[in-house]
Structure formats: structure tokens, C-alpha cells
Amino acid sequence: MTGYRGLTWDHPRGRHALEAAAAATADAAGRPLIEWGVHSLEGFESAPIGELAERYDVIVLDHPHLGDALAAGVLRPIDELFPAELVDRLRRDTVGPSAASYTVDGALWALPLDAATQVSVRLPEVLDAAPATWREVAALAEGGDVPVALSLAGPHALLSLLSVCAAFGAEPATTPGHGLVDARNGAAALELLADLARRAPAGSARLNPIDLLERMRRVRDIAFVPLVYGYVNYASGPGALVFGDAPAQVAGGRPGSTIGGTGIAITVRSTPDRALLDHLARLFDPAVQAGFIPEHDGQPSLRSAWTNDVVNAASGDFYRGTLTTIEHASVRPRVPGYTAFQSAASAMLRDAMLADRTSLTRRAALEVVDAVNTRFDALASLSLTERSHA
Known part of the structure; x- marks a missing residue:
């Protein structure tokens, strides 16, 4: 052998x-x-x-x-x-x-x-059910009584943006040349995420999905995360969390997820x-x-x-509870240079979300999304170069 x-x-x-x-x-x-x-x-x-x-x-x-x-x-x-x-x-x-x-x-x-895929997760003793729409997520966070966090570390700021864009009806691109996301759609998604990020519990934005779920299970100072990669390991046993579908734009709509x-x-x-x-x-x-x-x-x-x-x-019921989301999930680009782009673009978006504790303006959001799209489109020339040497 x-x-x-x-x-x-x-x-x-x-x-x-x-x-x-x-x-x-x-x-x-x-x-x-x-x-x-x-x-x-x-x-x-x-x-x-x-x-x-x-x-x-x-x-x-x-x-x-x-x-x-x-x-x-x-x-x-x-x-x-x-x-x-x-x-x-x-x-x-x-x-x-x-x-x-x-x-x-x-x-x-x-x-x-x-x-x-990215799904929602909640503390069952705090929330009987997860918000079904992004409007409901925003209202929950604005209320101040329920701590809502986002998964933003590493590549996840970008992945969260892509998923909200999909929920808002604009599927992200898989090949460079015409931008990764629709500019207006992407700016609206970034504004929403920035507003949630500035209300999130301290330190949560720097946690990878595993650490975020560990904090939820052990510390229990985060009651809801609307988008985080699902880990069945945290759905049973002491301190079990409850996973559900990702939010949609409207009730009954497509749950955006990557x-x-x-x-x-x-x-x-x-x-x-x-x-x-x-x-x-x-x-x-x-x-x-x-x-x-x-x-x-x-x-x-x-x-x-x-x-x-x-x-x-x-x-x-981890699997049945998130089945609709994974069946409608988006696929990311598979082009040369994408993983490095993913890390760099996520850092740009995370910086914009966490830059200060005030609302992100539409103009500023559009500028960040434009920078992400420009950087993504630059992969087109890399793809051509790589293919010519294949």
C-alpha cells in the first residue's frame, strides 16, 4: 500500500x-x-x-x-x-x-x-425565531436589546457583501470584466452592513467564523448573526446554537448566501x-x-x-433548517488571482465598515464598491496572461 x-x-x-x-x-x-x-x-x-x-x-x-x-x-x-x-x-x-x-x-x-454556506445563527433563549428579512435584521440591531454581530474577519466581509447583493436581487459576477457587483446594489448592501457593524459587540468583527460561534456558545453576549458559515458542531450539546436560513430582501424571497x-x-x-x-x-x-x-x-x-x-x-435540525439557503447559494469566481483579491477586497470593505462609529454615506459606499470592482476587473488581464502560459 x-x-x-x-x-x-x-x-x-x-x-x-x-x-x-x-x-x-x-x-x-x-x-x-x-x-x-x-x-x-x-x-x-x-x-x-x-x-x-x-x-x-x-x-x-x-x-x-x-x-x-x-x-x-x-x-x-x-x-x-x-x-x-x-x-x-x-x-x-x-x-x-x-x-x-x-x-x-x-x-x-x-x-x-x-x-x-452562510446561514443565520441565534441564541434560542434570546430569540424564538430568526429575522426573515434584512429590514428585520436592521430593526433588531437598532432596537439595542439584542446584540447582533457580523462575520467580517479574513475574506468574510466581502463574502457577506456578495450574499446581501444576491438577496437584493443582483447576482455577483463570476468572471472579471464588468465589475463584481452592481454598483448601486453593492453600495446599498455596504451601507446596511456598515450600520450593523457599528452596533455589533466589541471585538466581534475580528473573529473568524469558528471563534465567532465559540463566543456565541460560551460567552453568549452575541444573540444573532445573520450570515456566518454554518458549523453543525455548534448545533448540539451544551450551549447549542440554532441555525436557520439567511435573510432575504422580502419575506419568502431568496436567502442570499455564498x-x-x-x-x-x-x-x-x-x-x-x-x-x-x-x-x-x-x-x-x-x-x-x-x-x-x-x-x-x-x-x-x-x-x-x-x-x-x-x-x-x-x-x-441544522440541515433542514438551512436547506433552502444552501440550495439557492451563489458560487464565487474561479479565476487566477481571486483568492488574493478576496483577501484584499475584504480588507477594504472591513475598513470602510469599521472606520468610525457614524453612518457610511452613499457616496463613500459607492467609492469603496467602485474600488472593489476595479480591482476585480484587473483579474481579467491576469487570467489572460496565465492562460497564455498554460
Whole structure:
């Protein structure tokens, strides 16, 4: 049996199921088929994929990394490694745009293992139900009695803006050339988020999603977050939080959200044998998705697991409560340079939201959105340059 090096992210949701599955493959010498290493959530979100692919055979990644990965030619297409029946089933049966997010030019470049998107989360002892619209969210925060926070750290200021834009009826672009978001729509979304940010509990804007949810569960000084990536691990046990759909513009409208989750990619440095391919394929067996994965702190990707009664009973209905949101989630661009752009644009937006404790003017919001759009459109020339050297 060949030993492979894998990389995932350092959270129970990201590592426990993969490590347990690998342990079950150990040979007579006790060596697992895949030796999983980990890096932080921040590393998962922004580490250069080309550098990681030089050191690992199997990488758990997020779909925006595909732009840089494909430009560098460091991944093997899933379609050429696995049976067509499995690929077709993943395209058909994974929840929301999970498989679509890892599909570029008709090819699947990662196995969509973990499905997640931005959803709302609340303290059940403070809020009986989550606000259904952004107007209701704003009113809740303005009332002052219920602490409302936003997820703004790292790339999440930009991701929150993209999701509000989608809820407001303007789908963000996936290719550069005509801006990332509609200027007026983006400015309105930025004004709304800036108003919420200035009312949020101190220090909350600098917390990544894991730390934000940990603070909610343990300190309980944040009662509601309208958009944060859902983690089933915080939906049960002591201090359980309640997750629900993201807000819409109007009641019954589309809940704006930007899909995340993870996919398992195989790098070109690896020569995968049948043992590895069969091992990875087993992770997508419906029984494994509804049993082994959630039993080991994972978040499945198959719709059948998201609608499973046992899986939902064990998770406070986390999956059914957020199903509508993930089914309508947006996919981010998969172009070279996007992950670096995402970090830089998020910093620009976060600075604008947190610059002072007064309202952001429409003119100032338009200027920031224009700067983000200009920076995004600059990726068009990078894409052309990368392709010419591919």
C-alpha cells in the first residue's frame, strides 16, 4: 500500500472523519493509506494552492482556489480518475451548487465532501425565531436589546457583501470584466452592513467564523448573526446554537448566501492507485454520508444526508433548517488571482465598515464598491496572461 500525504483544515469538522477513515486503512505496520496534516482555517482560506500542491498528494480546498490551481496545472481532473457513475451521482445528489462549484470547463476538479454556506445563527433563549428579512435584521440591531454581530474577519466581509447583493436581487459576477457587483446594489448592501457593524459587540468583527460561534456558545453576549458559515458542531450539546436560513430582501424571497464547504482534490504530484481512489469514493456512499461522516463531526454533502431524520435529530435540525439557503447559494469566481483579491477586497470593505462609529454615506459606499470592482476587473488581464502560459 502506498502512503499518501493529505492536507485538511484544523477543526473537528475538517479532520476527524478523514482521520478516522484513514486509520481504518492501516496496513500491518500501522501506516494509514493517507497521513493527514492540518493547517488553520486562515490557511485553508488563503494559502497559495500551488505551493501546497508541491507537498501534498490530496488537498482539501475551497472552490475559489481552482482559478490558481488550474492556471498552475497542479490538479488531476476527477472525471479521469473515478467512474462516470460516481461523478454523475455527485453532480446530481450533492446539496445546492456543491458539485457545480468544483466544476470548471465541464470537468470536476474536486470531490465535494463537505457542504456549507452562510446561514443565520441565534441564541434560542434570546430569540424564538430568526429575522426573515434584512429590514428585520436592521430593526433588531437598532432596537439595542439584542446584540447582533457580523462575520467580517479574513475574506468574510466581502463574502457577506456578495450574499446581501444576491438577496437584493443582483447576482455577483463570476468572471472579471464588468465589475463584481452592481454598483448601486453593492453600495446599498455596504451601507446596511456598515450600520450593523457599528452596533455589533466589541471585538466581534475580528473573529473568524469558528471563534465567532465559540463566543456565541460560551460567552453568549452575541444573540444573532445573520450570515456566518454554518458549523453543525455548534448545533448540539451544551450551549447549542440554532441555525436557520439567511435573510432575504422580502419575506419568502431568496436567502442570499455564498457557498463554501470543501472538496477533496488530487494533485499531479500523486499517482493515485486503486486503493486511494476506492477509499475516497467510499466517503460518498449514502450510508457513510448519513452515518460515519456526521458521527465523526463531519458535515456531509449528499442531499439524502441533509434530509435524513436521524442526522437532523442529532443536530437540532441544522440541515433542514438551512436547506433552502444552501440550495439557492451563489458560487464565487474561479479565476487566477481571486483568492488574493478576496483577501484584499475584504480588507477594504472591513475598513470602510469599521472606520468610525457614524453612518457610511452613499457616496463613500459607492467609492469603496467602485474600488472593489476595479480591482476585480484587473483579474481579467491576469487570467489572460496565465492562460497564455498554460
